[in-house]
Amino acid sequence: MLKIVQLAAGYGNIKALKNIDLTVPAGSIVSLIGANGAGKTTAMKVIMGLIKPDSGRILFKGQHISGMATHKIVSTGLSLVPEGRNILTRMTVLENLEMGACQRRDNEVTDDMKRIFRRFPILEERKEQLGGTLSGGQQQMLAIGRALMARPELLLLDEPSMGLAPLVVADIFKVIQEINQEGTTILLVEQNVRQALKIAQYAYVLETGKMILHGPAKDIANNPRVMEAYLGGKKTG
Template sequence: MLTVEGVVAGYGNITAIKNISFEVPEGAIVSLIGANGAGKSTTMRTIMGLLHPSAGSIQFDGVDIRHKKTHDIVKQGISLVPEGRQILQDMSVYENLEMGAYTRKDKEIEQDIKAVFQRFPILDERSYQLGGTLSGGQQQMLAIGRALMARPKLLLLDEPSMGLAPLVVTDIFKTIKEINAAGTTILLVEQNARQALKISDYAYVLETGKIVLHGTAQEIANNPRVMDAYLGGKSE
């Protein structure tokens, strides 16, 4: 579904990702794991058209999206749940979800809002509460729900567990698995490598802007280098 090949991107004179290549097959959960500053979020921003690569290609469903604008990429079928959630703090839960459907012109938006509320009942209870007054976990649910409102074929999740309590993290990863089981392909960026690898089919390890390892999630979880660097020295 998504093929990233030889992509170079960064900020000004700083090159954050260096000649990276990876694939996300349709129906899979693929993880990009790595430490802070490895280039994970830059990769997500580049796929979404928020940054433009200086080299390489990004193909989605056989179409090169390198030079497309972000709203056109959303229309084509990719949504991003950004790092730090970035919900609209001064708008209600309901309004945040409506904004997630801003590229759509069909008459099923209300139906999809109800589907988000079924997935996250707490958001239904707080539908007219301002987004900024929600807990961190509730804001993450809202960020995921907002992204789903665009009806993506491919959902990009950037550090969905960041800053959340362990029980909430467990719920979020369970939700990611359910969204995938319902037919949405997922590219997951995570510092919580253990949790990411538990739910992923395939994984890539990013270090200082370069992919240094890749394989099935089980292969990566059992790799001694990954165990030492990201899994506390042992696998589960």
């Protein structure tokens, strides 16, 4: 579904991505892991057209989207839940969700809104509440719901567990799996490496802008280098 070929990007003289390759098959969960500053968020921003690539190709369903405007990329079937959530704090929960569907012209937006509320009942309870007054976990639910309102075929999730309590993190990962099981392909950037590798089928390891490892998630989880750097030297279950 998504294919990245020799992608390079950065900020001025700082090269955050150095000729990386990455593939996300339809129907899968693919995890992109790495230390802070490895280039993971930059990769997500380049895919979504928020940063222009220096070189390389990004293909979504066979279509070149490299350098395309973000709103056009969304219309092709990609949606991003950004790092830090970036909800519209002075707009209500309902208005945030409506913004996720702002490009849609079909007559099923109301039905999708009902599905979001069934998935996250707390959002329906607080639909008239300002987004900025929600807890961190509720804001993450809102950010995911807003992205789903665009009806993406591929959902990009950038650090969805950041700053959340362990019980909330468990709920978020359960939701991610459910979204995938219902047919949405997922590219996941996540600081909780153990959980990310547990739910993914395939994984990539990014280090200082270079892709140093990739393979089935179970193999990556048991790679000595990954275990030492991210998993405390212990095998995952």
